[in-house]
Amino acid sequence: MDVFNKLLGERRAKLSKAIPYAEKIYSLNPKDVEIVSLLKGLYQTSHNDAKFQEMKAVEAALKAGK
8 A cells, every 4th residue: 555655646746747837738728628627637636626626617617618
């Protein structure tokens, strides 16, 4: 179990480094549902619930508008 937790922690750290880049892409194209879904997943993985809920709402709005 220790190995699993170590690998999970490393995965979270790597994915957290991607967040600023994904946020930049989102700022350039906020109506891209794929980047919104990516950010939602990154926020969920990094346990940022407020941002996860925000992207979840944005994703739902974008999908409803199509």
